[in-house]
Amino acid sequence: MKRIALIFGVTGQDGSYLTRLLLKKGYIVHGVKRRSSSLNTSRIDDIYQEPFIKKKNFVLHYGDITDGTSIFDIIKKTKPNEIYNLAAQSHVAVSFKIPEYTSNADALGSLRILDSIIKINPKIKFYQAGSSEMYGKVQSFPQTEKTPFYPRSPYAVSKVYAHWITVNYRESYNLFACNGILFNHESPLRGETFVTKKIVKGLCRIKLKKQKKLYLGNIYAKRDWGHAEDYVEAMWKILQYKKPEDWVICTGKQYSVKQFINLVAKNLNLKLFWSGEGLNEKAYSEKNEKIIEIKKEYFRPAEVENLKGNAAKAKKHLKWKPTKNINALIKDMINFELKELSYE
Ligand code: NAP
Numbered sequence: 001m002k003r004i005a006l007i008f009g010v011t012g013q014d015g016s017y018l019t020r021l022l023l024k025k026g027y028i029v030h031g032v033k034r035r036s037s038s039l040n041t042s043r044i045d046d047i048y049q050e051p052f053i054k055k056k057n058f059v060l061h062y063g064d065i066t067d068g069t070s071i072f073d074i075i076k077k078t079k080p081n082e083i084y085n086l087a088a089q090s091h092v093a094v095s096f097k098i099p100e101y102t103s104n105a106d107a108l109g110s111l112r113i114l115d116s117i118i119k120i121n122p123k124i125k126f127y128q129a130g131s132s133e134m135y136g137k138v139q140s141f142p143q144t145e146k147t148p149f150y151p152r153s154p155y156a157v158s159k160v161y162a163h164w165i166t167v168n169y170r171e172s173y174n175l176f177a178c179n180g181i182l183f184n185h186e187s188p189l190r191g192e193t194f195v196t197k198k199i200v201k202g203l204c205r206i207k208l209k210k211q212k213k214l215y216l217g218n219i220y221a222k223r224d225w226g227h228a229e230d231y232v233e234a235m236w237k238i239l240q241y242k243k244p245e246d247w248v249i250c251t252g253k254q255y256s257v258k259q260f261i262n263l264v265a266k267n268l269n270l271k272l273f274w275s276g277e278g279l280n281e282k283a284y285s286e287k288n289e290k291i292i293e294i295k296k297e298y299f300r301p302a303e304v305e306n307l308k309g310n311a312a313k314a315k316k317h318l319k320w321k322p323t324k325n326i327n328a329l330i331k332d333m334i335n336f337e338l339k340e341l342s343y344e
C-alpha cells in the first residue's frame with residue numbers, strides 16, 4: 001500500500017522540499033494551496049517535470065488553514081497516513097502588523113487540523129512546524145527541548161499555542177502528534193523578505209550592477225542557520241520514530257546577520273568596508289560607494305537576539321544531522337540567484 005501524506009503549506013519553501021522528498025520515497029502527496037489572485041505555486045510547478053514523479057501521485061487542493069470546513073473536507077477526502085502542518089503567516093515582523101490574522105492561522109490553524117484528526121481518524125500522524133522563535137528572550141543557552149519558551153512576537157506566541165495544543169491532543173486523545181522545534185533554515189527557495197534571501201539577492205544584484213544599495217535592520221541578531229533540504233528530512237524522521245515526541249532541529253552553530261553579510265560578500269568577491277554605529281552604520285565598496293545602510297523600519301518592536309540550538313536528541317534517536325554548513329548554504333543560494341539574474 002502506498003503511504004499518503006497531506007501537506008498544509010505545500011507552496012512554501014519547506015512544502016516544496018518536503019513534497020520532493022516524500023515523492024522520492026514513494027508517497028502519494030496531497031497539498032493544500034490557497035486561492036490567490038496571482039500564481040502562488042512557483043516553488044512546486046517544476047515538480048511535475050521531475051523524472052521521479054508520476055503526475056497522479058501529486059495532487060493539489062484549494063483550502064485555507066483559517067477555514068475549518070475546508071480542512072475537515074480535505075482530510076476526509078484524501079485519507080492521509082501523515083499530515084504535515086507547515087502552513088503559517090511565517091514572517092515575524094509582519095506578525096506585529098497583522099497579529100489577529102497571524103494568531104488565527106498559526107495558532108488556531110493547528111487546532112483545526114488536530115480536531116479534524118480526532119473526528120476523522122485518530123491514527124493519522126501529525127507534524128506541527130514549531131519554531132526556535134518560541135524561545136524568544138532565551139532562558140538558557142544553547143536551547144534544547146527542555147528550554148522554557150519566552151515568545152517575543154505575535155508569531156511566536158501563536159506558535160507556542162500550536163506547540164501546546166499539539167502536546168495536549170497527544171496526551172488527551174493518544175494521537176501520534178509531534179512538534180518539530182526548527183531553527184532558521186534557508187535555501188534558494190526562501191521567501192524574498194527573510195534576511196538571508198534579502199542579503200544574497202541584494203549583494204548579487206549589487207555585484208552585477210543591477211542595484212545600488214541594500215537596506216537592513218538589526219544586523220547584530222544571531223541565528224543558527226541550516227539548509228531547508230536537511231530540515232524536511234528531519235520532519236519525516238520525526239513521524240517515523242517509534243513514539244510521538246518533540247524535537248529540536250538545528251546546526252548548533254551561530255552567526256550574526258553581519259557575519260552572514262560578510263560571508264556572502266566574500267563568496268562574491270565583494271570587498272566591504274564597515275563604518276559608523278547603530279542607525280549610522282554603513283558598508284562601503286572598494287570604490288567608496290555606499291552599499292549597505294541601516295533603516296529603522298526594519299527593526300522589530302521586540303527582537304530575538306540570540307538563538308543557538310542543541311540537536312543532541314535528534315542526532316541520537318533520529319540519526320539526523322545537518323549535511324550542509326553555512327558556506328554550502330550560501331553557495332547554493334548565490335548560485336541560484338546568479339542563474340536567475342542571468343535570465344533577466
Ligand atoms: P513559507 O515559505 O512562508 O510557507 C508558508 C506556507 O504556508 C505557504 O505555502 C503559504 O501559502 C502557506 N499559508 C500561509 N497562510 C495560509 C493559510 N491561511 N492557509 C493555508 N496556507 C497558508 O514558510 P517556510 O519557511 O516554508 O516554513 C514552513 C513552516 O515552518 C511555517 O509554519 C513556519 O512558520 C515554520 N518554521 C519555519 C522556519 C524557517 O526558518 N523557515 C523555522 C521554524 C519554523 P502561500 O504560498 O500562498 O503564501
Ligand code: GDD
Pocket residue numbers: 090091092093130131132133182183184185193194195196198215216217218219221222223257298299300303304307
Ligand atoms: N527579515 C528581515 N529583514 N530581517 C532582518 C533585516 C531585514 O531587513 N535586517 C535585520 N534582520 C534581522 C531580524 O531582525 C532578525 O533578528 C534576523 O535578521 C532574522 O530575520 P528573518 O530572516 O526575518 O527570520 P526570523 O529569525 O525572524 O524568523 C524566521 O526563522 C524562524 C525560526 O527561528 C522565520 O522563518 C520564522 O518563520 C521562523 O519560525
